Amino acid sequence: QPVLTQPPSASGTPGQRVTISCSGSSSNIGSNTVNWYQQLPGTAPKLLIHSNNQRPSGVPDRFSGSKSGTSASLAISGLQSEDEADYYCAAWDDSLCWVFGGGTKLTVL
Amino acid sequence: EVQLLESGGGLVQPGGSLRLSCAASGFSFSISAMSWVRQAPGKGLKWVSGIGASGGSTYYADSVKGRFTISRDNSKNTLYLQMHSLRAEDTAVYYCAKDGLRVYYPMDLWGQGTTVTVSS
Numbered sequence: 006q007p008v009l010t011q012p013p014s015a016s017g018t019p020g021q022r023v024t025i026s027c028s029g030s031s032s033n034i035g036s037n038t039v040n041w042y043q044q045l046p047g048t049a050p051k052l053l054i055h056s057n058n059q060r061p062s063g064v065p066d067r068f069s070g071s072k073s074g075t076s077a078s079l080a081i082s083g084l085q086s087e088d089e090a091d092y093y094c095a096a097w098d099d100s101l102c103w104v105f106g107g108g109t110k111l112t113v114l
Numbered sequence: 115e116v117q118l119l120e121s122g123g124g125l126v127q128p129g130g131s132l133r134l135s136c137a138a139s140g141f142s143f144s145i146s147a148m149s150w151v152r153q154a155p156g157k158g159l160k161w162v163s164g165i166g167a168s169g170g171s172t173y174y175a176d177s178v179k180g181r182f183t184i185s186r187d188n189s190k191n192t193l194y195l196q197m198h199s200l201r202a203e204d205t206a207v208y209y210c211a212k213d214g215l216r217v218y219y220p221m222d223l224w225g226q227g228t229t230v231t232v233s234s
Contacts, residue, residue, distance in 0.1 A: 050159060056220070093158060097218040105158060105161065
């Protein structure tokens with residue numbers, strides 16, 4: 006079972022705003038920052054959000070992240086068809102390992 | 115071009131061994147920590163192992179501790195994962211990823227992956 010908990014699926018229509026949650030514990034999200042990865046079908050993961058809410062160069066500002074306590078969220082506004090992908094949260098754990106969420110499959114209806 | 119290119123995957127029998135390689139280019143490999151992350155068919159991402167920039171610090175997931183060894187050759191800009199005592203549950207696409215200055219930095223560059231299949 007993944008250490009971080011994400012909903013297995015999410016959906017929205019073009020233009021809508023969707024959020025994906027990620028729940029952890031005091032040893033990972035509670036004490037370290039959260040990163041989000043986007044994995045388009047058949048491709049390698051790509052860093053989408055790092056350090057809770059920072060976007061790497063080239064990531065549209067439609068994507069945003071937040072963290073509170075032992076939970077984090079990814080928000081996508083102005084949903085587009087090309088946003089259909091799997092999204093994973095990840096955090097460093099104090100036991101000296103990376104932990105991931107199980108992934109959320111986003112469907113654009 | 116900034117990239118990571120994995121190789122060495124293939125079909126191996128249970129109990130067998132395999133060594134994966136990851137060739138880095140376009141960035142300062144010798145000052146970058148690196149990780150291996152795997153993805154079983156139809157499943158999510160799971161971190162396998164990480165190594166500091168100098169190779170002096172290594173980290174492993176419990177599921178591979180004692181069976182897998184991560185190493186690097188900074189003179190060749192190459193990361194390795196030596197895998198022994200392979201099990202069916204090790205079947206996955208293995209990605210190498212650049213962590214940044216430390217293993218706990220975000221993985222900001224990923225390779226395209228190499229497939230390992232453990233089956234008789």
